[in-house]
Amino acid sequence: MRVARSLALGLTLVIAASGCTSEPSLKAAATELQKDTQRLETDDLFKNPLTKLRILQRPDQDIPCDKGKFKRVLHATADDEEKFPDMDSQLDQAEGVISGTLVNKMGYKREPPFTVDDNEVGRFVYAAKRELGIVVAVYVTPESPTWRLQAETPCLPK
Numbered sequence: 001m002r003v004a005r006s007l008a009l010g011l012t013l014v015i016a017a018s019g020c021t022s023e024p025s026l027k028a029a030a031t032e033l034q035k036d037t038q039r040l041e042t043d044d045l046f047k048n049p050l051t052k053l054r055i056l057q058r059p060d061q062d063i064p065c066d067k068g069k070f071k072r073v074l075h076a077t078a079d080d081e082e083k084f085p086d087m088d089s090q091l092d093q094a095e096g097v098i099s100g101t102l103v104n105k106m107g108y109k110r111e112p113p114f115t116v117d118d119n120e121v122g123r124f125v126y127a128a129k130r131e132l133g134i135v136v137a138v139y140v141t142p143e144s145p146t147w148r149l150q151a152e153t154p155c156l157p158k
Contacts, residue, residue: 023133023156024131024133024154026062026070026072026156027158029132029134029156030059032129032132032134033151033153034060034072036074037055040106041055051078053077054145055074055076056077057074057075058074059073059074059152060072062158065155066155069155069156070155070157071153072152072153073150073152075149076149077148078145079144079146079147080097090142091122094140095123098125098149099125108128108129109130110127111126120142122139122140122142123139123140124138124140125137125138134151134154135151135152136151
């Protein structure tokens with residue numbers, strides 16, 4: 001439950017930091033988030049069965065979030081098959097992998113707050129596509145599943 005609250009708080013911070021000036025359409029943001037789901041599923045690392053990618057919630061339904069506004073949400077988990085004897089190295093590697101995937105393969109830009117210390121409990125990675133208002137928060141943990149991803153569009157009119 002703490003992870004879910006932390007992800008929600010992180011997403012709120014990323015949304016506030018993104019400072020979008022013009023509102024994208026729900027259709028455009030939803031289409032992009034659906035493409036991101038496909039990019040994740042077809043990525044060489046995540047399509048490997050050993051990573052155990054699970055799409056828990058696909059961004060294919062409008063979720064009411066404000067008067068006359070809706071958003072789309074993606075929830076996914078996956079496991080890092082590479083394990084290190086040292087917890088800090090394990091988390092560094094897993095954080096680097098998901099950051100690289102988000103930035104280089106899915107077109108996101110890393111957003112603050114960045115990890116500032118070597119916390120062996122877990123790390124958070126935040127990223128956004130500012131032009132569409134899509135934000136993503138990934139909780140990186142030393143235990144399975146390694147990555148717990150939540151991405152969502154802003155609340156937008158249809």
